[in-house]
Amino acid sequence: MNILAIDTSTDVMGVSLLDENRVLAEVTTNLKKNHSIRLxxxxxxxxxxxxxxxxxxDLIAVAKGPGSYTGVRIGITTAKTMAWALKIPLIGVSTxxxxxxxxxxxxxxxxxxxxxxxxxxxxxxxxxxxxKWTNVESDQITPLSKWLNLxxxxxxxxxxxxxxxxxxxxxxxxxxxxxxSFSSSAFNIPRPSVIGLIAKERYLNGKRDDIYDFxxxxxxxxxxxxxxxxxxxxxxx
Amino acid sequence: MGEIIMLSWKKExxxxxxxxxxxxxxxxxxxxGIETSCDETSIAIVxxxxxxxxxxxxxxxxxxxxxxxxxxxxxxxxxxEVINVLLEEALNDAKLKLGDISAIAVTYGxxxxxxxxxxxxxAKAISFAKGIPxxxxxxxxxxxxxxxxxxxxxxxxxxxxxxxxxxxxVYMEDHHKFEVLGMTRDDAAGEAYDKVARTLELPYPxxxxxxxxxxxxxxxxELPRALMDNGYDFSFSGLKSAVINTMxxxxxxxxxxxxxxxxxxxxEAVVDVLVSxxxxxxxxxxxxxxxxxxxxxxxxGLRSRLKEKCEQLGIDLTIPPLExxxxxxxxxxxxGYFSYLKGEWxxxxxxxxxxxxxxx
Ligand SMILES: [Zn+2]
Numbered sequence: 001m002n003i004l005a006i007d008t009s010t011d012v013m014g015v016s017l018l019d020e021n022r023v024l025a026e027v028t029t030n031l032k033k034n035h036s037i038r039l040x041x042x043x044x045x046x047x048x049x050x051x052x053x054x055x056x057x058d059l060i061a062v063a064k065g066p067g068s069y070t071g072v073r074i075g076i077t078t079a080k081t082m083a084w085a086l087k088i089p090l091i092g093v094s095t096x097x098x099x100x101x102x103x104x105x106x107x108x109x110x111x112x113x114x115x116x117x118x119x120x121x122x123x124x125x126x127x128x129x130x131x132k133w134t135n136v137e138s139d140q141i142t143p144l145s146k147w148l149n150l151x152x153x154x155x156x157x158x159x160x161x162x163x164x165x166x167x168x169x170x171x172x173x174x175x176x177x178x179x180x181s182f183s184s185s186a187f188n189i190p191r192p193s194v195i196g197l198i199a200k201e202r203y204l205n206g207k208r209d210d211i212y213d214f215x216x217x218x219x220x221x222x223x224x225x226x227x228x229x230x231x232x233x234x235x236x237x
Numbered sequence: 238m239g240e241i242i243m244l245s246w247k248k249e250x251x252x253x254x255x256x257x258x259x260x261x262x263x264x265x266x267x268x269x270g271i272e273t274s275c276d277e278t279s280i281a282i283v284x285x286x287x288x289x290x291x292x293x294x295x296x297x298x299x300x301x302x303x304x305x306x307x308x309x310x311x312x313x314x315x316x317x318e319v320i321n322v323l324l325e326e327a328l329n330d331a332k333l334k335l336g337d338i339s340a341i342a343v344t345y346g347x348x349x350x351x352x353x354x355x356x357x358x359x360a361k362a363i364s365f366a367k368g369i370p371x372x373x374x375x376x377x378x379x380x381x382x383x384x385x386x387x388x389x390x391x392x393x394x395x396x397x398x399x400x401x402x403x404x405x406x407v408y409m410e411d412h413h414k415f416e417v418l419g420m421t422r423d424d425a426a427g428e429a430y431d432k433v434a435r436t437l438e439l440p441y442p443x444x445x446x447x448x449x450x451x452x453x454x455x456x457x458x459e460l461p462r463a464l465m466d467n468g469y470d471f472s473f474s475g476l477k478s479a480v481i482n483t484m485x486x487x488x489x490x491x492x493x494x495x496x497x498x499x500x501x502x503x504x505e506a507v508v509d510v511l512v513s514x515x516x517x518x519x520x521x522x523x524x525x526x527x528x529x530x531x532x533x534x535x536x537x538g539l540r541s542r543l544k545e546k547c548e549q550l551g552i553d554l555t556i557p558p559l560e561x562x563x564x565x566x567x568x569x570x571x572x573g574y575f576s577y578l579k580g581e582w583x584x585x586x587x588x589x590x591x592x593x594x595x596x597x
Contacts, residue, residue, distance in 0.1 A: 037588045040585035085362065211321055212325070218314070
């Protein structure tokens with residue numbers, strides 16, 4: 001079973017090719033560079049190196065966000081249109097889950113963080129519970145202060161993952177003190193091969209995403225949409 | 238299983254480009270067009286640059302209506318949601334498979350960047366997955382080539398492109414040779430229409446409503462016509478402001494101005510400027526062919542005045558039917574056809590460019 005995994009949901013651009021047992025190729029950059037220009041040539045280059053034709057792949061895995069709206073759209077449009085053209089299945093994987101997944105040996109809670117500006121973060125809680133990889137709190141956008149309160153109440157050890165954790169390091173430490181640990185830069189970024197592996201597991205469990213309906217997990221409405229809804233509420237009194 | 242010996246995408250394209258040189262002109266060329274530059278998601282399949290096999294347009298007007306204009310983020314989200322359904326529909330309508338497609342033509346600018354990127358990503362994905370040549374198309378060129386779907390373009394010609402985003406006079410000597418003679422210095426004609434419509438409290442998008450009201454009213458209100466003897470450039474912001482001020486002042490003085498009369502007066506001012514500059518270009522460049530393109534080309538006032546003048550002057554005028562004046566992918570496929578034949582293909586680095594110029 002051959003898998004192409006794609007991630008352009010944050011500054012990280014990742015492309016990986018996996019076969020039945022191994023990760024054959026993987027490219028990851030963590031730069032503020034144009035995903036639109038670089039994604040397809042990177043995919044093309046990896047196929048050439050591995051000597052695969054596009055039709056050699058059986059499954060496409062893609063990071064579905066949250067993250068940069070424009071970025072995640074590039075990856076998802078590319079992934080689902082390729083899946084459509086090749087008539088193969090598609091599986092979307094949460095970018096946050098991909099960040100947390102390599103840390104599953106950690107015994108406490110894992111909180112991957114992507115900054116969402118204005119004091120808010122994209123996050124969720126992941127943990128291995130009785131040997132089963134579990135999403136304890138679903139992905140959400142939340143004020144960091146509220147999130148830290150919630151974590152404090154759990155009384156559990158928490159591992160924070162992600163480059164953006166640094167922005168809030170002091171806040172987190174102040175609130176949670178000895179309960180927290182932090183990941184290191186080498187394990188902060190989502191790896192496309194991990195996205196491929198998570199997708200493969202789901203695929204083997206019979207899961208597929210609907211190519212026609214598939215859309216990014218933005219986790220929030222477009223700003224204009226939110227404002228419009230707010231106005232409707234006020235008008236209704 | 239032995240190692241698969243395959244051609245890389247680049248080598249596949251080189252092979253196909255080589256083959257293009259020996260192509261039998263009787264062989265039909267089928268182009269899949271993708272257009273997502275603004276708030277219309279459209280996929281079309283066109284044979285030999287003129288025969289529409291399918292042209293699916295999914296408009297977001299209903300979605301953006303409540304915001305009073307196109308919201309870029311909302312538009313981009315919608316494009317992602319519907320693009321694959323529309324691709325499938327377009328193939329089904331044409332009773333074709335991806336394997337029958339000679340090339341993919343996609344709008345890569347000008348337009349809203351977030352929207353453009355969706356179409357470009359989809360086009361590149363199909364091109365790579367199936368080894369199909371990729372052609373990037375300028376959206377304005379697409380509007381011009383909408384005319385080729387009606388009647389083969391004959392050169393030299395003058396094209397008047399008028400839409401919500403553009404007002405341009407273009408001279409063409411041959412396929413894809415664009416000389417921009419003039420453009421708007423501020424608002425596009427369609428933009429002025431939308432803003433005036435808002436002042437007159439007409440629904441969005443306002444162009445068609447003004448066109449309709451204008452027929453019922455009389456052009457009795459004096460409004461300015463900018464840059465009349467000043468080359469080929471246009472300016473509509475002064476005219477727009479004059480309408481807003483006139484309505485505002487009348488309201489303050491408690492005077493009544495019929496919306497119909499204001500619509501008629503505004504429309505006449507716009508049409509005066511567009512028609513006189515266009516005819517000037519036709520005469521100075523000594524061309525026999527005039528084509529009109531873009532959403533505002535659907536305007537009845539503009540159509541009837543141009544028709545009348547061109548008949549008098551013996552100029553061959555082409556205006557596409559309404560559904561081909563507004564954004565659609567058939568026009569992109571038609572423009573892409575001629576780039577394809579010339580071997581002007583794009584590579585996988587193709588990117589969306591919001592301010593893409595028509596001529597470099
Ligand atoms: Zn247009």
